[in-house]
Amino acid sequence: MTLAHQKPSETAQTEVPEGHVRLTIDGQEVIAPKGELVIRTAERMGIVIPRFCDHPLLDPAGACRQCLVEVSMGGRPMPKPQASCTITVADGMEVKTQLTSPVADKAQKGVMELLLINHPLDCPICDKGGECPLQNQAMAHGRTDSRFVDRKRTFPKPLKISTQILLDRERCVLCQRCTRFSQQIAGDPFIDLLERGAQQQIGTSETAELEKSASHTPDGTPFQSYFSGNTIQICPVGALTSAQYRFRSRPFDLVSSPSVCEHCSSGCAERTDFRRGRIMRKLAGDDPDVNEEWICDKGRFAFRYTTARDRIRKPLVRGEDGELHEASWPEAMRLAAEALLKARDGKGIGVLTGGRLTLEDAYAYQKFARVAARTNDIDFRARAHSAEELQFLAAQVAGTTPEHVSFASLEKAPIVLCVAFEPEDEAPIVFLRLRKAARKMGTRVAFVGQWTTSSVRKTSGELLACEPGGEAAALDGIAEHAKDIVEALSAEGAVILVGERAATMPGLFAAVQRLAERTGARVAWIPRRAGERGALDAGAVPTLLPGGAPVTDAGARAALEKLWRLPEGSLPAEPGRDTAGILAAAAAGELDALVVGGVDPDDLPDPRAAREALDKVGFVLSLEMRPSAVTERADVVLPIAPTAEKAGTFRNWEGRDRPFEVTLQNTGAVPDCRVLDTLAVEMDVDLFTQTPKAARADFVRAANSVTRPAATPVEAAPEAEQAKAETNGHVKLSTWRQLIDNGSLQVEEPHLAGTARPAVLRLNEATAQRHGIVPGEPATIRTERGELSFPAEIADLPDDVVWVPSRSPVGVYEALGVGHGGLVQLSAGTAAGAESAEGPAGETGGAA
Amino acid sequence: MGMLDPIKGFGVTFSTMFKKVVTEEYPEVFYPTAPRYHGRHQLNRHPDGLEKCVGCELCAWACPADAIFVEGADNTEEERYSPGERYGKNYQINYLRCIGCGLCIEACPTRSLTMLNFYELADDDRQKLIYTKEDLLAPLLPGMEAPPHPMRLGDDEQDYYVRGPELARQAGQDRQSSEVSAQ
């Protein structure tokens, strides 16, 4: 659509294509598609009309009036200048911008002067100074002096919208970008325009009683949004700032480097700004295929883990005294290699990588496991997992590309069915796309889950409620109780999205596949962590080689042996153990050593067993950034580089590669692939993964040298058939992780932590009454292992089901020993052990 | 070549012996500069001792030699260094780079940064020529209190800026009278 660039003389002769109109802007003729805004047409022609409120991804508002132009229709001028950001092109329209029309120019200057009347002009202390559209335009087109002699209107400042977002109302130009973003894109109750005339301001319904209630929305719920940081980025003045970046630096101090978010599997494009080797802030990058121009607050604000005080910067070796001591790289490498060689020739080595690796690092881990440790005992899944899941991943997910399902296909889909997947918490940008699809394209969004979560509400979704653990049965029965959904799923382009939680439910993946086969809908798996999809394709699983071929495939093994220049038959042929299997084997003394990447035992279904396994196994090598439960038990700890200090690729859930370069150069930190390569050399093996680039090239060759078998059906795990367990007085637990919780990449971010959703226990009215639980008062769930208390909140869960967040802040697995679908006892009051000063706590429950 | 030529060469030497010398006996004799000479910088204070610098970095921005480094930070109620929200937490001027042009003091919006006539900026150690905030801050005059401390001269920064000249005059008088009474 670049017709705009044609010469006027050419356009005069060209036919106007169907659905287009011919108009002139500043005397140049142009053909534009019907419905296009004049400001965009001008933009395409290279004519810049000043603006503040206009944003291509938000609905037009015409709020700031900075974009006024003179318009005449068919030779008849319109009586007043028009806002070019709200008026659409029409045939025979004649537009004159400030460049050719003194009227438009005067109007724009007038608007600028009015905007500045109440502006505090505190640019020296404003974060936006130096990159501020208002500043730029005032310098370019504004007056040099002010004719306004009265006192400026002022407001107390700043207003705390949340712990992170601060609002200086006097700087605001009332463009309503922030309010439109919150309402249209994020769907969060945020801030709105209040008052009239000179007192018009952005605020919340209770800003009258300012300080206390500022962070509350009209219905009294505390202001909470996972996307609030975007409003800072689109605010054309410095009215919205973040507590994290406020006063920290100036645009001219910053070096900007394009980067990719390391948090979730959406794979957002970002811009990382750093000053003197320290990251100062992250901004959303512009990638229409993936994140458009938005990112979530976790991606924007959670980066100070890289400068955490306790970051490990030197190799550590456990000494005679049982403590870790700093050691040189050669010494640590030698010790590790010796121990690993002994273990390999003894009972063997298990490799746990964690889900946060780049594709290159994951590839290095699996090559290390298969070539140096000579085992298939490798698994990236540091969370609840199952054999059924692995089968499903091998059959349906490994090797798929965005052609299968992508962000764009979510927008085009007639229906998207989310199974065991809470998009806003697990992949926020997928949520934004689903909301956009629902709002703009009329996509139906349906959820198989337990309650009307905010994802359901904000995507105008339909909830197919079921008991936790009953998801598989619900899918199988969907033809009876939700016929229309099955019909919709049978239409072209329908999509089923499955989340990581599905692995906790036996039979669910098989049910998903059956449903997909029955309806022809496409299935995509959306893991929570950024590295999981890449790790799968790289072969960091017990059953698959890089490229998705099974390890049992002799042909594929032979091809890789040739490529990797190994003796014939040297790659292990037996499928390896999964994470749980590896840990059990380590605990039972069937493995002599563990190599552990970024794994937090609290994420595993049995954290105690995992810690025990780490305690028992003869040798633990930990590749880590900061002290953790693993380093505490490790014999050798090798420090590795965080994302900002290395290059690599994250493969997002679509299967799209998101490569990034080093942001902070020369910090001395080395990526996992280089550490493993050197370690392997010490063990007399060459991995050829010295750099991410080399690792990547090796991966591409390996993936191309094997063929992925045709999809095989997933067999339901045997437990799925088991009769329903007797509940006798217990309730069922539904749980998943919230976006902002106590994850290890969110340390040292107090402002971000303050915007987390409050941890509450949700249950329905009847269940609450039966157990004597009062909303707002604490309630406790317990198992034999332990107990957890949260304030209760009423939601539309099924009877005898409670929902709690998985790690906000305590790990549910650690405290209770059960996860999603588990049985727990419910009672009013706080946990017996915990001190409670909060009023009448009710009876403390029976089994205390 | 004439016979007198070798002696002619000394003509300038001999005639200069009877003129007024231009050499200055620095450092034995200290010679004052012109009143507006661009010497060492100083970070000024409000009359109650709070710092005037707001950490805006405009001086660093203006500096053509990239000699200034500033890092801003938030004032809190418990720990206040300047009136208002923002203060300069780190402040450094590298005198190996500074060319004394004075663009920085023109850029400063709060008159925090000014220049003294002091010009003895030489050392045999590069590190010592990077002046930090402690080196650059103006001395505490009588009536001033070392920050951090709350705002003593008003409720908010507006009082400090709007009533600035008046406050300065007042402080000057107080100082004089306190000196008188001390005598």
Ligand code: SF4
């Ligand atoms: S706060 Fe910023 S984005 Fe919001 S209306 Fe004001 S100027 Fe616009």
Ligand code: SF4
């Ligand atoms: S000295 Fe002046 S210009 Fe420099 S940072 Fe401080 S207030 Fe800003």
Ligand code: FES
């Ligand atoms: S940009 Fe058109 S009115 Fe604001």
